[in-house]
């Protein structure tokens with residue numbers, strides 16, 4: 001663990017002088033340039049949980065990137081509970097980690113614990129999901145996606161597909177975890193994109209908590225209550241995959257009787273798209289590990305970092321999914 005940045009910088013400079021001195025004096029090739037395990041940056045990371053394929057890929061990316069960057073990672077899985085994340089962050093503060101990063105399960109309710117980290121002098125990085133704290137000095141930066149844009153891209157595709165349709169288009173929506181940034185933002189982006197088309201109607205909208213089993217269960221309810229569903233907009237692939245089972249069990253053909261639009265583009269989702277069961281996916285990249293480690297090093301060194309760093313993403317049609325699948329890593 002690094003105790004204090006200034007102290008470490010001074011020690012490093014001093015070691016450099018000693019090293020240069022010893023090299024000049026005797027030409028010793030055994031320079032011992034690595035200052036050893038003690039000097040590793042310690043990053044406390046509180047993960048949301050393991051609710052989806054996206055999350056699994058995100059966790060793998062973070063663990064692999066930490067190992068590759070020589071960062072000691074203290075990893076905590078909050079099992080989708082805010083109270084567990086608050087506890088984990090308090091533990092990290094107590095352990096005096098160098099940097100704290102976390103992916104907040106919901107947007108609200110973080111000010112107190114973020115203030116505690118700030119008072120302890122530990123920089124915080126938000127990754128994947130945002131918080132709604134008014135005080136932006138409570139964290140150093142946000143690394144993740146533009147969720148409003150993802151929802152908008154999903155809605156714009158639907159508007160394009162239904163151009164010229166005269167009758168009503170009945171849409172059901174499977175929302176992500178209630179109160180989470182991606183659920184709030186994707187809902188907003190999609191609603192705005194379809195707003196100018198009064199025949200596109202969201203007839204039901206409910207949370208499936210980003211999970212496959214919940215997606216299936218909520219879709220079953222949707223199908224019972226609404227005989228004429230034309231479109232499913234699911235806030236992630238996993239809920240869409242769960243819904244596929246409900247749709248098939250109801251005697252409907254996914255991708256044909258019901259148009260399915262999702263977000264993420266993890267392998268299982270891309271497979272469903274290539275197989276014609278899904279119709280469109282807006283990508284959300286979980287591969288945030290390498291950038292997160294870079295940021296951790298920078299904030300720990302006291303360097304300025306941008307307030308917001310957004311991931312580059314694309315969209316996939318069925319044909320594009322077929323082409324992309326063979327090289328898809330997650």
Ligand code: GYE
Nearest residue numbers: 051052054128182210236
């Ligand atoms: O879309 C979903 C996961 O926060 C972007 O969380 C993430 C979302 C992702 O459970 O699959």
